[in-house]
Amino acid sequence: MSKVLRWGIVGCGDISHDFVRAMNHSQRPNKVIAVAASKKERAEAFRGKTNLSNDVKAYGSYDELFADKEVDVVYIGVVNNLHIDVSLKAVKAGKAVLCEKPIGANVKETKKLFDAAEQAKVFLMEATWSRFFPAYQRLRQIINDKSLGKVKTASVLFAGKLPANRFCVELNQTPINDIGSYAVQFALFAFGERPEKVVFDGGKREDGCDLWGTFNLHFSGGRFAVVSYSSDDYGPSNGVVTFDDGYVEFPKQFWSPDTLKLVKGTNEPVLEKFPLPEYEGYNYGNSAGLSYEADHVYDTIAAGKTQSDIHSHDESLKTLEILDEARRVLGVKYTVD
Amino acid sequence: MSKVLRWGIVGCGDISHDFVRAMNHSQRPNKVIAVAASKKERAEAFRGKTNLSNDVKAYGSYDELFADKEVDVVYIGVVNNLHIDVSLKAVKAGKAVLCEKPIGANVKETKKLFDAAEQAKVFLMEATWSRFFPAYQRLRQIINDKSLGKVKTASVLFAGKLPANRFCVELNQTPINDIGSYAVQFALFAFGERPEKVVFDGGKREDGCDLWGTFNLHFSGGRFAVVSYSSDDYGPSNGVVTFDDGYVEFPKQFWSPDTLKLVKGTNEPVLEKFPLPEYEGYNYGNSAGLSYEADHVYDTIAAGKTQSDIHSHDESLKTLEILDEARRVLGVKYTVD
Structure with a gap:
């Protein structure tokens, strides 16, 4: 399969930085095409900091990114207490979602999100990256x-x-x-x-x-x-x-x-x-391993599944x-x- | 201090073997002068197996060893469920005692033994060898x-x-x-x-x-x-x-x-x-380290103490x-x- 999976990055903090950088080592045709922060300037600065080209769209709100029809899947790296609400919006916009861990603070709110994803028939996974190493x-x-x-x-x-x-x-x-x-x-x-x-x-x-x-x-x-x-x-x-x-x-x-x-x-x-493709230049240790997770998301979506089997x-x-x-x-x- | 500490070995199993062998690496003037088993032949065979000279006395009962006035301290390596009774006999005979762990199966029986040792004013320690490494x-x-x-x-x-x-x-x-x-x-x-x-x-x-x-x-x-x-x-x-x-x-x-x-x-x-003096030829891993414990017993007894400060x-x-x-x-x- 040669179709490119087009990613939108939601939230422009340290973990999103590492994810975008790790994506350079992805073995699958994953491509970041948009980034979104709560302010456009932040998104633009993030694009520069992560060496994304100016072709990558920079949005000043998450909703704008969710409305972008070219985005296939969103990576949600916002602060933890916003994971549920932001993921829910993404799911309702029909986007596939990879949301940083913990995806929800408890079972109750997380189940609601999972139900919404199942109803919308979109891929959704908590970014428990460990398991893809x-x-x-x-x-x-x-x-x-x-x-x-x-x-x-x-x-x-x-x-x-x-x-x-x-x-x-x-x-x-x-x-x-x-x-x-x-x-x-x-x-x-x-x-x-x-x-x-x-x-x-x-x-x-x-x-x-x-x-x-x-x-x-x-x-x-x-x-x-x-x-x-x-x-x-x-x-x-x-x-x-x-x-x-x-x-x-x-x-x-x-x-x-x-x-x-x-x-x-x-x-x-x-x-x-199992050495990583690189070790330096990340905010967190061994973050280059986020690429394994991105590749798994690619494979799962490419197989037409809405849940990871791992x-x-x-x-x-x-x-x-x-x-x-x-x-x-x-x-x-x-x-x- | 140059006085030799004269050891009696009680019980001729695997751990006693390792203890006697480790004693070759003792840094203090420790010396095994007697061994005891429930049968004299076993004690003699043990003496041979551990390369102790024929000058070392071989007793066919623990009581005989406890009655030996030349023995300063006994090492008790009998099976666990006999630790208390055998230690008690040694203490009552006025011997200093190093008894293999677990010295007793519960607090109740162990306290009785400790009380007896305190009353007899003899050194007594559970052989928790780890702590002397x-x-x-x-x-x-x-x-x-x-x-x-x-x-x-x-x-x-x-x-x-x-x-x-x-x-x-x-x-x-x-x-x-x-x-x-x-x-x-x-x-x-x-x-x-x-x-x-x-x-x-x-x-x-x-x-x-x-x-x-x-x-x-x-x-x-x-x-x-x-x-x-x-x-x-x-x-x-x-x-x-x-x-x-x-x-x-x-x-x-x-x-x-x-x-x-x-x-x-x-x-x-x-x-x-902290390499051990030797690694091979023992029944248990790192048993040469039993020598550290023997040296600690020496030092404690030489200092006139009845309990270890470790x-x-x-x-x-x-x-x-x-x-x-x-x-x-x-x-x-x-x-x-």
């Missing part, structure tokens, strides 16, 4: 071919020093949906099923924001995952999946890995490398169900709850 | 000098494929006190205080043995540890302590590490190596309190409860 696909292969036997556990501690503006209950933005969601999706990816039971424990600050959390996810056959996040420190953030006969580790940055460590039984580890609506909801329950236990209430 | 001492230094700021979290998943004979409720021997105890002591070492709250979650088998467990330990100032064990798989078993300004990792075998990874903020990791009686009890509570939650009942 070649290292994740390799892990999926090892799980499926059972070369290490059955998955027994998944574990990760995602420790990061989050800036002050990422702690804001009023904007439905606290560490649990920011970095906790990465830990949870990792476990769900490893097991590929809904947990039978979730046990959550965590701690919060005086201002009502969560500070850390641990999710024990009980899966079928007495198997479990223990995934945690901590938001005021530094950590290695390696992710591990153990099996009957060995284990697989993403030795660093489990959410965007370029290396997979494979260990059979007590043998020496074998490192498999990160479906139900996959997003599985994570949110767990986060909602955890926040209930901890007493972290969002405005949209 | 140079890498642990280096971690302690980093914690104390606050070069990375305050400890924020500790985490580990100790995943190991345990043989069938390590699952036996009737012998008070299940994975939780076998490998779970290592995970818990790691967190306690990092924080150096009693947790304010313990939240446990785990799973067990149909025969009543625990299979896995996660301990969330809440420490002062809203800080936490999440340490887990899993007993039917393989895992990397790295241990991590995160700080305000960086983190420290034992990249493998957190319970007997020869390497420490130090990371300041987002800098590149610095590896510090692993005191209270340190053992702290771990056992947590394991007891966890077993209660999970419904894993030992005969001595």
